[in-house]
Amino acid sequence: MLNRYPLWKNIMVILVIAIGVLYSLPNLYGEDPAVQISGTRGQQADTAVLADIQNLLNENNLDSKSLSLNNGSILVRFHNTDSQLLAKDKIAEKLGNAYSIALNLAPATPQWLSSIGGNPMKWGLDLRGGVRFLMEVDMNTALGKRQEQLEDSLRTELRKEKYRYSAIRAGNSFSTEIILLKPEELSTVERFLRKKHPTLDVKSISENTLSLQFSEAALIEARDHAIEQNLSILRRRVEELGVAEPVIQRQGAERIVVELPGVQDTARAKEILGATATLEFRLVNQNANLEAALKGLVPSDSEVKYDRSGRPVVLYKRAVLGGEHITNASSGVDQNTSSPQVSVNLDSEGGEIMSQTTKLNLKKPMATLYVEYKDSGKKDDNGKSILEKHEEVINVATIQGRFGSQFQITGIDSPAEAQNLSVLLRSGALTAPIQIVEERTVGPSLGAQNVEQGLTAGIWGLVITIVFMLVYYKLFGFFANIALMANMVLLVGLMSLLPGATLTMPGIAGIVLSVGMSVDANVLIFERIREEIRNGRTIQQAIHEGYSGAFSSIFDANLTTILTSIVLYAVGTGPVKGFAITLSLGVAISMFTAITGTRMLANWVYGGKRVKKLSI
Incomplete structure (x- = not known):
């Protein structure tokens, strides 16, 4: 019978959306201001330190939300940032330099959700804040190691060639000096070393001493x-x-x-x-x-x-x-x-x-x-x-x-x-x-503004899309809007599940863009259904041909977008990767919700029935 899904396919769609809702929930609970206490250089916090911190908080009338000890690190959650900042100073004063005290934002996800792997989405530095280190490489030590390696190589090479020397020592500016036992071998050894080490400047500085200096290119x-x-x-x-x-x-x-x-x-x-x-x-x-x-x-x-x-x-x-x-x-x-x-x-x-x-x-x-x-x-x-x-x-x-x-x-x-x-x-x-x-330390204030503006843009885009689909496609537009909402939920749930996925400001742009693209497939399907009805097909045949005929066009269009996103992810860095992840996931999920999801709803309302007119 046309336009009837088997029971297992209906259950599959409902189950997938239910799982998406479940793993999207952690993003609704927010985060708690917290202080994290960790031992330095391998030292671990234990129950005694935990008891000391609890007593310290009680003495200073600091109300904590919870205290937990996990893997040698203590996490203290607070209700507000004022208590968090005051507690950090008091704890640092109490414990001294033996422990590192850090301010953190800890996810407030319930234990039952965390136990099944439910965690909120990871936010990038531009949204959540974080830490930025500027590090300097000690080049003197690097060149010193290179000099030590050269000295070892020279000893081996000279012994192998049976050139006798009294010392190989470090000179000024990372040069190396070789003092030969036989001055008459000076020119021979000099030619040998120049051939063996073309990146070194080799020259004689006395009748029995050679100096080897790194060239500019070698440095x-x-x-x-x-x-x-x-x-x-x-x-x-x-x-x-x-x-x-x-x-x-x-x-x-x-x-x-x-x-x-x-x-x-x-x-x-x-x-x-x-x-x-x-x-x-x-x-x-x-x-x-x-x-x-x-x-x-x-x-x-x-x-x-x-x-x-x-x-x-x-x-x-x-x-x-x-x-x-x-x-x-x-x-x-x-x-x-x-x-x-x-x-x-x-x-x-x-x-x-x-x-x-x-x-x-x-x-x-x-x-x-x-x-x-x-x-x-x-x-x-x-x-x-x-x-x-x-x-x-x-x-x-x-x-x-x-x-x-x-x-x-x-x-x-x-x-x-x-x-x-x-x-x-x-x-x-x-x-x-x-x-x-x-x-x-980069604070989250600018990130909060970015999130607010991104959410505002996303909501307006969502509202405009929903209104347009309802007005233009009526009941089928309603089906598309439900699929659109399911698409957003599944996207958030999948972003929360994937360990390497991080939401950045360009990622929010990718989500907003996927809002419009997610209904694009439904527009193709609905217009194909209208065309089939105009060509004299029955209602059931029009629905069937609309979904079947538009599938190849939808698949090709979305596949090219996903391939482009994969290339962006492969060759891009940080922000570009964030955009590529959200866009590719949004487009891939839309193929499921727009084709399978909306057809399930259409089948529930119209499948297997004698219908004279569609609300499309």
């Missing part, structure tokens, strides 16, 4: 490499924070801008983004005299490092392996000792190096050295903060057998520290240290 290439590597690593670290639609881009020669919309924990973001922690695996020099080493008599290929208890360990300077070979890291617990540990996975090159090293050094100790750059609190002549290198031996373990790309690191103080270290290792070690030179 520019080293700076660009450091910036690009750090950009890539910062993007991975932002992914660890779970921030959607961040903006991470280069600014000038040595700076990087990071914008995090709606970030929930600014202190945590600052800690993870600015951290420069990495690991080095080094063999212990068992032949060195520890007492002599402490007096300064250290072999030229070794140096003294200390563990957390202050005990000295003599390590070879040359690292067996660095953090650049780490592909994955996860925190866990050692089954034998119940102590925190980090499981590390290496890439193929790193696995091969570790395999060969452990094979050649069985029953010998190997140390895990934790390296981090911290702000010294001092400034240089240009007013920049001076970073100090902090090194600490996490553990020293005897190599019991040959292992490759997978192993565990123990000797870590707490589970929180293990988790923090795993995040930093997983996201990569920064090629050069960075420091945050400017931190700007």
Whole structure:
């Protein structure tokens, strides 16, 4: 029978719309002003801290909406921003520097909705506010690392060619000096190095000394490499924070801008983004005299490092392996000792190096050295903060057998520290240290105005469209309007469900545009029905031909729009992606609501009946 849907198809349409309504609901509950308390450098808040905060709020007559402890972080919700601001100051005064205190807006979604994955849409920085970091890459350290790598390469190359030297040392302005034992080999070694290192300026500065200086092109290439590597690593670290639609881009020669919309924990973001922690695996020099080493008599290929208890360990300077070979890291617990540990996975090159090293050094100790750059609190002549290198031996373990790309690191103080270290290792070690030179919190006031104006534009567009469809297409216009409302609900619900979807100001423009485009399909269908009636078709045949005949035109038109949106999303950044997401989702959903949804309503009213006239 024409124009009758089977029961399962009616149930499917109703179920899809019901799910859309359910997951749109979180956007109606708004947000609560909140204060978030997180431990710094791996420290975790516990029930004792929670009790202290509760007592502090009671003493100051600050009425909180709720207090919760989750994953070592405390979230205190308030009824208004006045209580929130006062509580932040009191809590910061009470807890001191051991904890980071951040102002946040926490979703007020009921627990029953959150338990099934119902969360409000993520808003971009231009709507919700957030934090903006301006970071500066420490190029001196980057060039210093490049110089150390060059010195290691020179030692290997000269030994291989049997050119004897007394020292390879660092000179001024990141130059490297080679002091040869045989002055008569000076010109030969100079020609060899120029051929081996064409990007270096090689010249003799005495009868037995060569100086190697980075050329201008090599310096520019080293700076660009450091910036690009750090950009890539910062993007991975932002992914660890779970921030959607961040903006991470280069600014000038040595700076990087990071914008995090709606970030929930600014202190945590600052800690993870600015951290420069990495690991080095080094063999212990068992032949060195520890007492002599402490007096300064250290072999030229070794140096003294200390563990957390202050005990000295003599390590070879040359690292067996660095953090650049780490592909994955996860925190866990050692089954034998119940102590925190980090499981590390290496890439193929790193696995091969570790395999060969452990094979050649069985029953010998190997140390895990934790390296981090911290702000010294001092400034240089240009007013920049001076970073100090902090090194600490996490553990020293005897190599019991040959292992490759997978192993565990123990000797870590707490589970929180293990988790923090795993995040930093997983996201990569920064090629050069960075420091945050400017931190700007973007308030949501401008965003609120944008949202208000966007909603006003959307409502007016919706009202005009609804009135036009009712006047021009009568009952079928009413069907189209119901489909239009369902389209908006499904769009909001889908935007709330998708983890990477973020609503931006251009995204609001995409929604407003999709309002008009969502009824475009119905206009094609309704005009086709009118045309079929004029050609003498019966009512039932006209409805059937109207929906069937217009489908190919609707599909082609909407497909081209969706493909364009996909291209915009692929090549665009932040705001452009926001527009592409809302437009493509709105158009795709409109194909379902305009074709399947309105036909279901038409079938309910007219399907299987003898009808002499349509209200269209």
